[in-house]
Amino acid sequence: MPLVPAWAAADSVRTVYRIATVAGSASLGDGGPAVDAQIGVIQGVAADRAGNVYLSDTNHNCVRRIDAQGIITTVAGTGTAGFNGDGGPATSAQLNLPYGLAVDASGNLYIADLNNNRVRRVSPSGAIDTYAGSGGNGSSGDGGAATQAQLLSPRNLAIDSGGNLYIAEFAAHRVRKVAPGGTITTVAGTGIAGFRGDGGPGTVAQLAFPAGLALDAAGNLYIADSGNQRVREVVGNGAIVTAAGGSTAATLITPLAVAIDAAGDLLVADATTEVYEATVSGKWLTAAGTSSAGFYGDGGPATAALLTQPLDLAADGNGNLYIADQHRVRRIAVKGTITTVAGADYLYGIGDGGAATAAELSMPSAVALDAAGDLYIADTGTNRVRRAQASGGIETVAGNGMGAPGGEATPAVSTSLMTPGAVALDPFGNLLVVETGAHRVRQVTADGLIRTVAGTGKAGLGPDSLTPAETELSAPRGVCLDRFGNLYIVDTGNSRVLLAPAQGMVLTAAGNGAQGFAGDAGPAPIAQLNQPTACALDSAGDLYIADTQNHRIRKVDATGAIRTVAGNGIAGNGGDEGPATAAGLQAPRGIAVDDNGDLYIADTGNNAIRQVTPDGTIHTIAGTGWAEYSGDGGPALSAALNGPGGILLDGSGDLYFADTGNNRVRVLTPVPATATPAAAPPAPLAVMNAASLSTGPVAPGEAVTVFGEGLGPAAGVSAITDTASQLAGSLADTQVFFDGVAAPIFYAQANQINAQAPYTLAGKTSVNVQVNYRNAAVNSTVLSVAAAAPGVFPTAINQDGSYNSMGNPALSGSYLTIYATGEGLTDGANLTGWPAAAPYAHPLQPVRVTVSGVAAEIAWAGCAPGLVGILQINWILPGPYLPSGGAPLELWVGSFAAPLVTVWVQ
Numbered sequence: 004m005p006l007v008p009a010w011a012a013a014d015s016v017r018t019v020y021r022i023a024t025v026a027g028s029a030s031l032g033d034g035g036p037a038v039d040a041q042i043g044v045i046q047g048v049a050a051d052r053a054g055n056v057y058l059s060d061t062n063h064n065c066v067r068r069i070d071a072q073g074i075i076t077t078v079a080g081t082g083t084a085g086f087n088g089d090g091g092p093a094t095s096a097q098l099n100l101p102y103g104l105a106v107d108a109s110g111n112l113y114i115a116d117l118n119n120n121r122v123r124r125v126s127p128s129g130a131i132d133t134y135a136g137s138g139g140n141g142s143s144g145d146g147g148a149a150t151q152a153q154l155l156s157p158r159n160l161a162i163d164s165g166g167n168l169y170i171a172e173f174a175a176h177r178v179r180k181v182a183p184g185g186t187i188t189t190v191a192g193t194g195i196a197g198f199r200g201d202g203g204p205g206t207v208a209q210l211a212f213p214a215g216l217a218l219d220a221a222g223n224l225y226i227a228d229s230g231n232q233r234v235r236e237v238v239g240n241g242a243i244v245t246a247a248g249g250s251t252a253a254t255l256i257t258p259l260a261v262a263i264d265a266a267g268d269l270l271v272a273d274a275t276t277e278v279y280e281a282t283v284s285g286k287w288l289t290a291a292g293t294s295s296a297g298f299y300g301d302g303g304p305a306t307a308a309l310l311t312q313p314l315d316l317a318a319d320g321n322g323n324l325y326i327a328d329q330h331r332v333r334r335i336a337v338k339g340t341i342t343t344v345a346g347a348d349y350l351y352g353i354g355d356g357g358a359a360t361a362a363e364l365s366m367p368s369a370v371a372l373d374a375a376g377d378l379y380i381a382d383t384g385t386n387r388v389r390r391a392q393a394s395g396g397i398e399t400v401a402g403n404g405m406g407a408p409g410g411e412a413t414p415a416v417s418t419s420l421m422t423p424g425a426v427a428l429d430p431f432g433n434l435l436v437v438e439t440g441a442h443r444v445r446q447v448t449a450d451g452l453i454r455t456v457a458g459t460g461k462a463g464l465g466p467d468s469l470t471p472a473e474t475e476l477s478a479p480r481g482v483c484l485d486r487f488g489n490l491y492i493v494d495t496g497n498s499r500v501l502l503a504p505a506q507g508m509v510l511t512a513a514g515n516g517a518q519g520f521a522g523d524a525g526p527a528p529i530a531q532l533n534q535p536t537a538c539a540l541d542s543a544g545d546l547y548i549a550d551t552q553n554h555r556i557r558k559v560d561a562t563g564a565i566r567t568v569a570g571n572g573i574a575g576n577g578g579d580e581g582p583a584t585a586a587g588l589q590a591p592r593g594i595a596v597d598d599n600g601d602l603y604i605a606d607t608g609n610n611a612i613r614q615v616t617p618d619g620t621i622h623t624i625a626g627t628g629w630a631e632y633s634g635d636g637g638p639a640l641s642a643a644l645n646g647p648g649g650i651l652l653d654g655s656g657d658l659y660f661a662d663t664g665n666n667r668v669r670v671l672t673p674v675p676a677t678a679t680p681a682a683a684p685p686a687p688l689a690v691m692n693a694a695s696l697s698t699g700p701v702a703p704g705e706a707v708t709v710f711g712e713g714l715g716p717a718a719g720v721s722a723i724t725d726t727a728s729q730l731a732g733s734l735a736d737t738q739v740f741f742d743g744v745a746a747p748i749f750y751a752q753a754n755q756i757n758a759q760a761p762y763t764l765a766g767k768t769s770v771n772v773q774v775n776y777r778n779a780a781v782n783s784t785v786l787s788v789a790a791a792a793p794g795v796f797p798t799a800i801n802q803d804g805s806y807n808s809m810g811n812p813a814l815s816g817s818y819l820t821i822y823a824t825g826e827g828l829t830d831g832a833n834l835t836g837w838p839a840a841a842p843y844a845h846p847l848q849p850v851r852v853t854v855s856g857v858a859a860e861i862a863w864a865g866c867a868p869g870l871v872g873i874l875q876i877n878w879i880l881p882g883p884y885l886p887s888g889g890a891p892l893e894l895w896v897g898s899f900a901a902p903l904v905t906v907w908v909q
Contacts, residue, residue, distance in 0.1 A: 018656075020624055020639040020671035025659070026380060026391040027364035027667030029082065029632075031063065032352055037075035037332075037345035039352025041363055042067070044898060045327040047115065047159070049104035050319035057112060058332055058345060059101040059315075061898050066093075066101050066114055066125075069332070069345050079114060079125050085768075086119045086138065093131035098123070100790075100898055103159030103215070103315070107166060115157040115170070117897075118790055120766070122149075122157055122170060122181075135170060135181050140766025142175035142194055149187040154179070156790075156847065159260070159315075161216035161224070169224060171213040174828065174847040178205075178213055178226055178237075191226060191237050196830050198231045205243040210235065212849070215260035215315065219267055227258040227271070229849070234258055234271055247271060252287045253279065257849065262316035264324060272313035274851070276858070278305075278326060291326060291335055296857055298331070298348070305341040308333075312858065349385040350404045359397035364389070367661040367668055369425040369481070369537075369593070369649030371434075378659065379434060380668055381423045381649070388415075388423055388436055388447075391668065401436055401447050408441040408460060415453035420445075424480045425537070425649060430488045437492075442476045442888075444492060457492055457503055462888035464497045467510050471503045477809075478889055480592075481537040481549070481649075491538050491546065496809070496889050498532045500548055513548060513559050520553045520572065527565035532557070537605075537649060541596045549604075554588045556604060556615075569604060569615050573754070574696045575710035576609045576628065576689045583621035587689070587710060588613070589696065593650040593660060605647040605660055608698065609689075612639070612647060612660060612671065625671055628687075630699055632665040639671050687711070688784040690772055693757060694824050695794030695902045702792040703764040704833065705825040706749070706872040708757050709739060713781050714774050715751035722749050730759065730836040730871050738775045742767070747836030747871065759872040762833040764788050791827035791848055793874075793901035795894050809889065812907035815882020819906065822867060823874045826850070826896045829866060839866035839873075848897030850876060854906060855890045857881045880908065 032040030043062025050056050054071035057078070065080030079093035080101065088096020099118035106112050110127040113134060121136035135149035136157065144152025156174035163169070166183040169190065177192025191205035192213065200208025211230025218224055224237040225246060232255045233248035246269060248255035257274035264270060269281040270290055277292035291305035292313065300308025315327035322337040331346030347353075354362025365384025372378055376393035379400070387402035401415035402423065409418035421440030428434060434447040435456070443458030456471055463475030477496025484490055488505040491512060499514030513527035514535070522530025533552035540546055546559040547568070555570035569583035570591070578586025589608025596602050600617035603624075611626030625639035626647070634642020645664030652658055658671040691698055693706040701707060715737035722734050732738060732745030739746040739758045749757040756774065764770055773783040799807040800820040807813055831844025843865040850864040860879045867875035876894070890908050894901040 018624075018673045020658070021637065021674050022625060022634055022639040022642045022669055022671055024360055024635050024667050024669050025378065026359040026362060026389070026397060027367065027662075027665070028354075028361050030354070030361055030363055031060070031077075032347070032363070033067075033076050035074065035352065037069040037073050038343055039347050040067075040075045040345060041349060041352070041365075042330050042346045044314070044329060045332065045346075046100075046102045046314055046898060047104040048315045048317045048325050048327040048332060049106050049112075050317050050323070050325060051106040051110060052108070052320060053110070054319075056317075056325055056332060056344065057104050057106065058327065059104055059114070061100055061102065064098045064101065066098070066104065066112070067345075073344065075345060078112065078129070079123070079131060084118070086116075086121075089123075089132050091131065092129050093125040094129070096123075096131045102157070103171070105160040105162040105168065107162050108164070113160050113162065113168060115160050117156055117158055117173075120154045120157065122154070122160065122168070134168070135179075135187060142172055142177065145179075145188050147187065149181040149185050152179075152187045158213075159215045159227075161218050163218050163222055169216050169218075171216050171226065173212055173214060176210045176212065178210070178216065178224070190224065190241070191235070191243055196230060198228075198233075201235075201244050202242065204241050205237040206241070208235075208243045212847075214258070215262075215272070217261040217263045217269075217316075219263045225261045225263065225269060227261050229257045229259055232256060232258070234261055234269065247279075247281050247287075252285075253281060259849075260313065260315040260327075262318045262324060264318045265320070265322045270316050270318070270324060272316050272326070274858075276310045276312070278310070278313050278316065278324075290324070291333075291341060298328075301333075301342050302340065304339050305335045306339070308341045353385055353387075353399075353404075355389075355398050357397065358395055359391040360395075362389070362397045364666045364668070366663055366666065367648070368423075368663055370651055370659050370661055370668055371426040371428050372651055372653055372659065373428050373432065378668065379426045379428070380661070381426045381436070383422055383424060384666075386420045386423065388420070388426055388434070400434065401445075401453060406440065408438070409453065411454055412452050414451055415447045416451070418453050425482050425493075427482045427484060429484055429490075430486075435482055435484075435490070437479050437482050439478050439480055439495075442478060442496075444471075444476075444479065444482060444490075457490070457509075462496065464516050468508045471509055474501065474503075474509045476501075481535070483538040483540055485540045485544055491540070493535050493538050493548070495534050495536055498534055500532070500535060500538055500546070512546060513557070513565055518552075520550075520555075523557075523566050524564060527559040527563055530557075530565045536592045537594050539594045539596050541600070542598050547594050547596055547602065549591045549594050551590050551592055551607075554590060556588070556591060556594060556602065568602065568619075569613075569621060573710070574608065574691070575754070576606075576611075577687070577710070577712065578621055579623050580620060583615040583619055586613075586621045589698075592648045595650045595652045595658065597652055603650055603652070603658060605650045607646050607648060607663075608696065610644045610646065610698070612644070612650070612658070628698075630664060632662075632667070635669075644669075688772060688774065688782050690784065690786055692792060692794030692825050694796040694822070695904075697794055697902050700787040700789035700792045701760050701764065701770065702789055702825045702827040703760060703762045704827065704829070704835065704872050705760045705792055706757065707760055708755060709772070709774065710755055711774065711782055713753060713776065714756050715753055715776055717753050719750060719752035719755075729834075730838075732836070736777045740773045740775065742770050749871070759835060761835045762828065763835070765828055765833075789827075789899065791846070791896040791899040792825040793823050793894050793896045793899055794825050795821055795823045795892070795901045795904045797904050799892070799904075799906050807907050809907050812887070812909035813880050814909050815880055815885060817880055818862065818877060819880055820875060820877050821852075821892070821894070821904075823876065823894055823901060824872050825901070826874045831866065836871060838869050838871050840868070843868060846874065846896055848899075850874075851895045852876060852878050853893045853895075854881055854908070855885055857885065880906070882908075
């Protein structure tokens with residue numbers, strides 16, 4: 004959703020900026036010890052005869068190798084999703100969600116390139132080609148050349164001693180085989196999801212979402228039949244049987260991976276925190292893990308260790324078992340001892356002691372600058388505060404990497420922090436750290452010790468007139484100080500801003516504790532805010548607040564009155580060169596103000612930095628609007644940002660900001676002003692997920708919200724729907740076309756349309772979206788297309804049918820329901836615009852939910868009855884070990900994660 008550059012009258016002169024990175028990099032640890040490397044979710048693991056271990060770094064769209072000396076390198080993929088590079092070096096090629104891996108006797112590496120619907124092969128020399136799959140979105144071609152056949156979501160691979168490659172087509176419910184000569188055939192599954200056929204030929208049996216594959220010494224093929232809660236076995240004569248699950252002694256939930264060890268035992272990674280073992284003698288055992296999730300136990304017995312999330316398995320010829328344990332690879336040696344062989348999860352190897360521009364940051368959220376020019380970074384994902392020195396180096400000044408509340412009056416660098424969300428420096432040079440996850444504000448003094456200065460460490464909504472240490476906070480996200488040392492705390496979870504004077508009791512500066520929007524032009528303490536995240540003060544003492552979920556910037560003046568100074572309250576974009584109060588902002592998370600009255604805004608959801616000049620006009624000064632990384636060294640308006648967060652001014656006109664989604668801190672430096680163009684182009688369309696209002700790729704069947712100007716009638720019109728008719732592709736003379744296909748429309752108005760992206764997007768990489776009103780084209784934009792782009796509607800439903808909220812939390816072990824959209828193709832008919840009816844379809848890709856990082860048991864996930872384009876998930880709140888209060892909920896569809904929402908736990 005690109006934003007247009009800032010346009011103005013022909014005779015105006017505007018400051019323009021160049022952009023550069025001052026901290027953070029794309030380094031993931033290549034060339035160093037694998038145990039120090041940073042790795043995304045690992046969906047595939049394999050081992051070769053030379054002792055090399057390969058892993059699919061799926062989130063980073065690359066495949067990496069750990070050699071026998073423990074050094075990690077990238078062997079395929081550039082890190083950017085796409086498809087290219089066949090015939091050249093694999094490290095210069097693009098992959099798109101690599102999953103399963105296999106290595107043959109000659110050292111060829113095979114990659115299930117899931118979102119490209121292909122299997123790629125990397126030769127020992129490092130060249131890449133396509134080994135199977137034409138890239139089409141289907142499953143066909145048996146009896147012909149594998150490169151001409153269609154594959155549908157190839158997920159996992161296995162190769163036998165004869166060089167036959169087996170491919171689990173997850174969405175096509177079958178397993179295919181490519182012979183050494185290149186001919187492809189089906190060995191199991193009919194292409195229709197279901198369960199039948201045991202005892203008969205595998206080719207007429209039904210599978211449901213086959214995942215992991217393995218072969219034993221006799222050539223028998225084992226299939227993780229995930230949708231049927233079984234492991235199936237295709238024996239040498241082609242017959243299929245159930246090897247585990249079903250009526251056998253083993254009970255499985257969603258088997259994802261299988262392996263056969265040197266003894267011939269079957270290992271299974273289920274949708275739990277354990278790896279199971281079916282021995283050749285008929286015993287069913289736990290091979291690794293316990294019923295609890297976590298990371299623990301290295302150096303001890305695997306059965307006593309904690310696993311985070313086993314996703315794939317591989318056995319080597321020396322009796323070792325490798326487990327893809329979410330962000331790590333763990334190894335179980337012959338004697339049952341478990342160790343980590345790759346992945347640090349940001350506990351180690353983050354770049355301290357080297358150049359700041361080569362360091363590894365993870366989701367940096369805010370920055371602060373001291374008098375010496377050192378830059379302090381709230382490095383949220385590593386649970387640290389880092390200091391980028393003016394000399395160019397970087398070090399940690401607080402946090403040991405463990406995401407947990409730490410102690411009092413202890414050395415800051417060895418004390419754990421829990422989600423540091425903001426930083427600031429007080430007039431005495433003390434460092435203030437907002438510890439969001441521990442509901443408090445901490446102070447690091449000159450002696451290097453850390454102490455709590457505000458908050459009790461327990462989430463709550465306390466009254467005014469308590470000391471800072473007695474005042475309960477809830478997930479604070481921001482802090483700022485005035486020239487007298489008075490501290491303002493953005494108490495995000497309580498939707499308020501508190502004033503903690505240098506001496507005295509805490510008072511409410513803005514917000515009455517109730518989430519909402521009200522009170523403009525009235526007293527700030529009785530106004531309503533909606534999850535504010537940042538604050539700033541100008542030289543006159545006026546307080547500016549990033550009222551994030553109201554999509555506004557609010558100002559509290561010296562009289563205590565509050566008013567909106569930017570944002571129209573609707574999540575959107577546009578409005579440049581017009582009144583800031585009429586412009587669209589989307590979830591702003593950073594603000595700064597200079598002595599001239601210029602206001603700077605991190606327009607987070609629009610991937611841009613905006614400026615409001617003293618005359619009230621808004622301009623974009625950085626960012627194209629696309630959530631990407633590009634542009635260093637060039638004009639800031641041509642650079643791509645990704646979810647910018649906290650920002651600050653250094654006094655000389657330079658603007659520093661946390662480019663959160665790009666894991667970097669960047670700086671905007673003013674260059675000599677130039678006249679801007681005279682004419683303004685039309686504001687572009689903004690197409691967002693209707694649930695999360697996030698930008699990015701669009702998925703087939705996703706409910707979307709389109710923002711713009713002149714899109715439809717002045718007064719909003721809603722479609723009339725029932726469960727027996729299709730939603731129309733035209734409403735109040737408004738139409739939205741996706742590559743010429745009319746999208747069903749729920750709602751139409753001049754500045755907003757709600758519609759469903761057609762299922763015809765499946766298999767595409769991009770799509771042109773065009774809006775017509777009264778038979779005339781209004782505007783268009785180009786979007787990327789993904790197999791899934793999930794977003795969650797922000798309110799969960801408790802077991803009793805009430806809305807989940809801070810005042811109405813859910814009990815551990817109770818059932819909750821969430822609604823989402825963007826799950827992509829389902830196992831149903833995928834008819835655009837039709838309300839869901841029985842039998843209800845389910846997403847083709849696996850659905851999982853985590854709460855505070857803990858996997859929740861899903862009772863049901865399918866199309867919401869009677870609704871169009873909406874996914875319903877019924878799940879059980881883990882417990883009883885989750886702390887009370889707001890907990891982050893994350894929905895995954897396959898490897899695609901939705902933006903976090905909050906669920907309230909009792």
